[in-house]
Amino acid sequence: MQDPRRSVPRTDVVLDDPRLDLALERLSRAAVKAAVVAALERCRAGDLEPAAVVAAVLESLPPGPAGLRAVINATGVIVHTNLGRAPLSKAAQEAVLTAAGSTDVEFDLETGLRDRRGRGALAALARAVPDAEDVLVVNNGAAALSLVASALADRREIVVARGELVEIGDAFRIPDLLVASGAVLREVGTTNRVHLDDYAEAITDATALVLKVHPSNFVVQGFTASVPVEELAKLPVPVVVDIGSGLLSPQPKLPREPDAKSTLRAGAALVTASADKLLGGPQAGLVLGRSDLVQRMRRHPVARAMRVDKLRLAALEATLSGPTPPVVQALQSDPEVLLFRATAICREVADVVTAEPLRTSAVVGGGGAPDVALQSAAVALPAALAHPLRTGLPAVVGHVSDGRLILDLIAVDPARDATLTSCVRRAARV
Numbered sequence: 020m021q022d023p024r025r026s027v028p029r030t031d032v033v034l035d036d037p038r039l040d041l042a043l044e045r046l047s048r049a050a051v052k053a054a055v056v057a058a059l060e061r062c063r064a065g066d067l068e069p070a071a072v073v074a075a076v077l078e079s080l081p082p083g084p085a086g087l088r089a090v091i092n093a094t095g096v097i098v099h100t101n102l103g104r105a106p107l108s109k110a111a112q113e114a115v116l117t118a119a120g121s122t123d124v125e126f127d128l129e130t131g132l133r134d135r136r137g138r139g140a141l142a143a144l145a146r147a148v149p150d151a152e153d154v155l156v157v158n159n160g161a162a163a164l165s166l167v168a169s170a171l172a173d174r175r176e177i178v179v180a181r182g183e184l185v186e187i188g189d190a191f192r193i194p195d196l197l198v199a200s201g202a203v204l205r206e207v208g209t210t211n212r213v214h215l216d217d218y219a220e221a222i223t224d225a226t227a228l229v230l231k232v233h234p235s236n237f238v239v240q241g242f243t244a245s246v247p248v249e250e251l252a253k254l255p256v257p258v259v260v261d262i263g264s265g266l267l268s269p270q271p272k273l274p275r276e277p278d279a280k281s282t283l284r285a286g287a288a289l290v291t292a293s294a295d296k297l298l299g300g301p302q303a304g305l306v307l308g309r310s311d312l313v314q315r316m317r318r319h320p321v322a323r324a325m326r327v328d329k330l331r332l333a334a335l336e337a338t339l340s341g342p343t344p345p346v347v348q349a350l351q352s353d354p355e356v357l358l359f360r361a362t363a364i365c366r367e368v369a370d371v372v373t374a375e376p377l378r379t380s381a382v383v384g385g386g387g388a389p390d391v392a393l394q395s396a397a398v399a400l401p402a403a404l405a406h407p408l409r410t411g412l413p414a415v416v417g418h419v420s421d422g423r424l425i426l427d428l429i430a431v432d433p434a435r436d437a438t439l440t441s442c443v444r445r446a447a448r449v
């Protein structure tokens with residue numbers, strides 16, 4: 020018998036095989052080489068025929084250089100934190116692509132001189148909220164709060180209601196962040212109730228500001244009381260409000276979610292928020308309000324460590340100035356239209372799988388409004404399809420309930436219904 024090792028091809032010979040040319044355009048040489056080395060190892064061990072090496076390499080290579088895969092969010096959770104929160108609008112995606120190369124992020128092409136970084140995004144934000152004297156954009160909502168603590172409190176006290184010392188998710192606790200950023204917390208009230216007097220009595224020469232945090236992800240019911248911004252604004256220190264979800268003006272579908280415009284009009288000195296929740300933009304932290312306070316935050320040394328990159332500045336500007344982003348479209352979707360779409364998808368897969376259109380109840384998700392149920396519709400399929408759909412390209416993520424896979428359409432772009440349909444047909448055939 021011939022020694023199998025003698026017929027194992029050399030690494031560079033395999034790498035030169037024209038069938039690997041496309042892979043070498045899409046992936047680094049090192050990545051393809053690693054796959055070749057692994058296949059040759061199997062070949063040496065006698066697990067793989069030399070003639071099958073190239074095919075094995077192609078099969079083992081990832082579809083692209085980045086591991087993140089496109090997902091169709093059929094979970095019925097509009098802002099799904101594990102799926103990257105808000106999906107960007109087409110306009111924002113195109114803006115990201117343009118900004119990805121060299122771009123005039125802090126350069127004035129007219130004069131050829133250095134310019135204010137991200138002026139377009141800042142101007143769009145200022146236009147969207149005329150009640151704000153000045154605006155600032157940082158890395159995320161947590162960064163905005165951290166900068167409030169370091170630049171505005173600076174080892175002095177932040178007065179905050181006990182019931183608003185919240186944990187947002189993934190063990191992220193706002194009080195810990197504020198303390199870590201150098202503020203001293205002065206808690207007032209009880210878990211369920213706080214009054215204006217509690218705040219007033221806590222304010223001393225050591226007080227830097229009052230912070231009001233919107234409890235985005237829970238609701239307290241029963242014997243409760245909190246102090247509205249209008250009342251807090253009577254206190255002799257600035258009131259900073261973390262509205263969380265990033266609504267810039269009221270959203271009729273979510274009457275209990277605070278928005279930047281109303282909060283500033285009610286007397287808040289500053290509002291902080293995330294850009295990738297209900298605003299429907301990229302991850303970013305927004306700061307809006309009194310110009311002296313925004314200036315102090317902008318000039319603080321830590322601000323540089325929270326600077327937002329050109330890709331997100333581009334996406335934010337396009338979200339603010341462009342067409343309605345997907346999150347807002349999803350919020351406004353008509354349940355009858357969703358049911359019509361679900362019925363059409365079921366009809367188109369009926370020859371390969373049992374599918375039933377259903378009325379469902381969807382949620383806003385990580386964006387807030389935990390007590391709001393949104394009328395929606397879904398395609399119900401056998402639960403066995405959950406895994407093949409989740410691991411396909413694009414991946415389709417739904418949820419299993421009562422032994423069935425539910426693909427909720429509220430957060431699915433209608434333009435992707437055809438793709439979703441072919442994903443289901445493909446998954447049903449394996």
Ligand SMILES: *Cc1c(COP(=O)(O)O)cnc(C)c1O
Binds near residue numbers: 187233261292293304
């Ligand atoms: C989401 C949220 C945050 C954190 O914002 P990130 O952008 O995730 O850092 C802070 N406060 C509130 C009230 C929130 O809802």
